Amino acid sequence: MTGIEGYSEKTFEQCKYVNEYGEDFWFARDLQIVLLYKEWRNFAKVIDKAKTACEISKSNVLDHFVDVNKMVHIGSGSEREVDDIMLSRYACYLIVQNGDPKKEVIALGQTYFALQSRKQELQDEFESLDEEKKRLAIRNELKEHNKSLADAAKAAGVETPIEYAIFQNHGYQGLYGGLDRNAIHTKKGLKKSHQILDFMGSTELAANLFRATQTDEKLRRESVQGKINAYNTHLEVGTKVRQTIEELGGTMPEDLPTPETSIKKIEKQVQKKEKLNEVD
Incomplete structure (x- = not known):
């Protein structure tokens, strides 16, 4: 997978975090890099589309897209605060569904998050x-x-x-x-x-x-x-x-x-x- 120039390569799995409730989540800034969007403003448009899709599905947007701030390195040991978003698995799925279909990594993301969701469904359904x-x-x-x-x-x-x-x-x-x-x-x-x-x-x-x-x-x-x-x-x-x-x-x-x-x-x-x- 080719990364954005200046960034190290990451995968969907490597970017995943787990909260105190055992639920998976991702940061939008990380997902931007994996999905090869060079500019945040362009990726933010995709996120907005995903939020709209979330609303249409009658899901609570705030349950899946949580605004946060975090510090990032900008060189010479300096840091600055940037806006970011904590994304649920469902939020990530909606983002890749609304991403640029010409990007091969978008298709891979669609498969990854759909498989993750299906895996969870099977675990819940067949746990007993x-x-x-x-x-x-x-x-x-x-x-x-x-x-x-x-x-x-x-x-x-x-x-x-x-x-x-x-x-x-x-x-x-x-x-x-x-x-x-x-x-x-x-x-x-x-x-x-x-x-x-x-x-x-x-x-x-x-x-x-x-x-x-x-x-x-x-x-x-x-x-x-x-x-x-x-x-x-x-x-x-x-x-x-x-x-x-x-x-x-x-x-x-x-x-x-x-x-x-x-x-x-x-x-x-x-x-x-x-x-x-x-x-x-």
């Missing part, structure tokens, strides 16, 4: 579940989103089963550093009859769920046309998700452990338990 139930819940959600993704791909020009398989492989290759479905299958040491999604842990499934939902949204939002463009869109999103996982310090999907129990077996166990409960 064990790993097997988490796997089953995310896998079922992924099934539904894959149906929507298939519709979006078809609208873009991906029509035949072979074309859709190629389309899916592009997504996997982006997320798994070049590995396609067959290569992932081999790396996991699965049998021919096994489906790779049935032998993923909750973390790996969550990454694939995010890849699917973001590709679906991008295909529809940008009205992508042509199967080649659809392939490249899936590859691009998968690659961005991988970059974000790397920035977060996470384990790459292909290096995550493969569960011994398949999700199909877990489903059967759950169904059997439900039938027994009905009898009781």
Whole structure:
């Protein structure tokens, strides 16, 4: 990532702070540097748009954009006070959504903050579940989103089963550093009859769920046309998700452990338990 001249390079994750309540936040001056805005006045316009979007969403702007003052070094050991803003994760998400779409780092920021939000949602939603139930819940959600993704791909020009398989492989290759479905299958040491999604842990499934939902949204939002463009869109999103996982310090999907129990077996166990409960 190329930094603004005179500034050291930073990433979204390196700029993150945590308050006394365990909540993540960022300073606008730091985010300005990461998003490659040379002048504060131009970045302030993006922040104003984000505040407007926050109001439209019926969220309290003051809960997400908190004005603060801080001291900055200006050379020769001197300091001066500047205005800054403490930003919530949601505020940062709104900022990158309203940033310059021509900047590659803006697209990366959109993926980063959306993934952060999704990660938090999953933590809140599945906090009380064990790993097997988490796997089953995310896998079922992924099934539904894959149906929507298939519709979006078809609208873009991906029509035949072979074309859709190629389309899916592009997504996997982006997320798994070049590995396609067959290569992932081999790396996991699965049998021919096994489906790779049935032998993923909750973390790996969550990454694939995010890849699917973001590709679906991008295909529809940008009205992508042509199967080649659809392939490249899936590859691009998968690659961005991988970059974000790397920035977060996470384990790459292909290096995550493969569960011994398949999700199909877990489903059967759950169904059997439900039938027994009905009898009781």
